[in-house]
Amino acid sequence: MSPSVPLQEMIRAIRSARTQCEERGVIQRECAAIRAQFRQADNGGRSHNLAKLLYVHMLGYPAHFGQMECVRMIASPRYSEKRVGYLGAMMLLDEKQDASLLITNSIKNDLSHSNQYVQSLALCTLACMGSAEMCRDLAPEIDRLLRASNSYIKKKAALCAVHIVRKVHELGELFVPAARSLLSEKNHGVLHGAVVLIIELCEQNPETLERFRKTVPDLVQIMKGLVLSGYSPEHDVAGISDPFLQVRILRLLRILGRNNEGASDSMNDLLAQVATNTDSTKTVGNAVLYETVLTVLDIKSESGLRVLAVNILGRFLLNNDRNIRYIAMTSLQKIVGTDHNAVQRHRGTIVDCLKDQDASVKRRALELSLALVSASNIRSMMKELLLFLSSCPPELRAHAASGIFNAAERYAPSQRWHIDTMLHVLITAGGDVRDETVPNLIQLITNASELHCYTVHKLYRALLLDISQQSLVQVACWCIGEYGDLLLKGDCQETEPVQVTEDDALDALETVLQSHMSSPATRGFALTATMKLSTRITDNVDRIRSIVSIYGSCIDVELQQRAVEYNALFRKYDHMRAAVLERMPVIEKNSPGHTNGESTGEAVKDVPTAKMKQGEPLLLQQPANQVCDLLDLLGGSEETLQPGPAVDCLVSGLSVHAAGTAGGDLLDLLGGFEPAELSPAPQVLAYDKGGVTLTLSCEKQSDTGLTVTLTASNSSDSDLSSFTLQAAVPKSVQLHMKAPSGDSLPARGTAKVTQMVVLNNPNKVNLKMRVRVSYTRQGSPFQDTVQIDSFPGLDAAGQ
């Protein structure tokens, strides 16, 4: 057997291999030699062999046969062998391996070794790969070492204790007294370890946190010492004395000061001092400032200090270093909910970061910009966001597109602007938008009746330019089909007039039908649109007939079915064609209870309608999704959901109703003064908690229709804002919520909020309604749900 080469020669041999195959050969030979050596009795080169094996392991080759050798080496009395053995244990043995338990005894012995470097090897290995059983076995030893006199061992024992506490939470109690006493050490390493241990103990157990709160003054002292001390060569990093320890202490202060006025007060001065005195020209200073800012924002600090912290973040935003800007935006994201105005001040800089070259910075800037969009800055922000969308990296496109849609949905200043924006997004990033965008946009378009002409012209032009974006093409086809007569009329005051002939329109649709870029769904849209045009044009009906009959033998089953049905419409049912294909009514948002087909007598084949039914949960709004989770409790049947205020931008006409009902309620309040004819509907108190009361009254409109009026008032001493009501009903009941009269409830009942809900119960099921109340009181959000089982004005069966 050839003697094995020492480690360095083996490494050289491996590196000089020119191909992967050659390298594998060298390694296989070496591994064979190593295995043979392991089987032999003790020889001088054992540590070299294991080291070679570890190198091979690092290259990615299997090395599990070395595990037992590690165990043997650790038990050896020689330091060099122990060292390699422990290194091998850390690399090859993790807690999932059975062999790891075998070293527990060796570690135990080594923890009491006379030589501190042997002790440190054992501590290090335990902290790296100690399993829960090993930790339980050895915890008392570690505790003993924590009180030992040697600071070299103490600091290692402290971090080992951290590992033990992470693995076995119950052992935390064991280390509390030792941790407390370690805080009075002078050695920075030990101090650092102690702080980390205390952080871990506090995070695991809230009671321990209470006990450690008494240490805040000590920590403040230590920190002051670090900040004000002169130059210390041992710990200095670019003028900051021991930044690692400073950051850790700040973290511990943050944990101790959270939600506690007393502790927060005692740290205010210190934090102000650190924030103002720390040199911010180098990264290390900024690291300390960053931690300080995070601490200030998390504890109950006084407002001046908070302002200081946000200003520091603002300074970070203007820093040339990308890392600092990234950090600033991450932190601002955390506080954009609570300190919205403060963050708004820096909107300009954040929007500039959208144009940065770096992908990470762009991502942060995008998220923060989306959070900063509000009603007042929507136009300018949207310009920037659309600009960003056209040049953004592909992985951010979907997120940007959906964010833009959400923002447009919530703050659109006008319908035309909204439609323009959505079209722009579809043109730029149509491939990355979500599926429900198409029905949403269609529904939006139908609601903007005065803009139909403008919209269809714009879409037609977009279609001519590019038919590869499926969402855009689908919407365009639908509009051309639906409003083809407006397109052909040609005159539209909002865009330059362009003469579109019937042939042009049919050409465009046919191009989509025949293009290989169109998906099957898109072709379905195009075919239906072509069919619809047959009632809106006069000359080329034959051309349409021929197109439709060609697709009667199309391979795609869906297209074939449609074409065959449309053919039938031409032949046998020609008298119904006009009625079937007439203009669709305005689609109500989220009205899944009735299919448009049934209520208007149209054929159910209309593709967009079907898509509307499937695309029901169109939420763009989080609260709706959350309420859906509750709904399976209501009567055991699935319900459908109506978020009330969502229809704001679309049902402008209905605000009149709300005003009407508000007037009606005032009359109710006046009690005896109301005229005799107005018999008030019986009122029932549905909800009363925290000063917020909700009463409801019903009025039967028809055999199956019912109008419920919900009135909310606030008798507590604090104003409530963002007050919203959401309602859910059993599946067969149709529900339509009108716009509420407002969304703020001032204190002491000075004003009320009313909301009308129209119910239609065609199957006459037992009527139940679950209402969710959400509002913000003094900056903190609140939510509650109440179930209403009986409605006044109806008999017991809810009829």
Added chain:
Amino acid sequence: MPMRFLLLFSRQGKLRLQKWFTPLTDREKKKVIRDVMALVLARPPRSCNFLHWRDIKVVYKRYASLYFCTGLEDQDNELLTLEVLHRYVELLDKYFGNVCELDIIFNFEKAYYILDEFLMGGEVLETSKVAVSVSMENADTLQETMEEYMNRPAF
């Protein structure tokens, strides 16, 4: 709160050092290495040193031909981690004298030992450069003593 892992790899994608602070299977480790390496090596120069991958933050810094890369949890201070990486490079430099990639390749065992004297369980162990150097020297002396003892001819 602690670091999850520390990786050193070259521009060609060769791993030079790996330290794992959480228990993972071999397969998982390989996956992490592959993914993180691909992400980091694809970054253009002068870009931000922070990345987001799955649910962890990746902080990396390039020193000559080696990338020093670590994975952090959500709470951690990224800027401080840059300082941690820098401190480790300084320690290596002090020990090897103008350290280069070859030093780390041929003396990986020493590089691991320096790392273990500086970090433990994903946390900083010793904040003083001097203290780490002293313990390295002492450990080396101990090692040589043993080897000399072993190499002495037995009569």
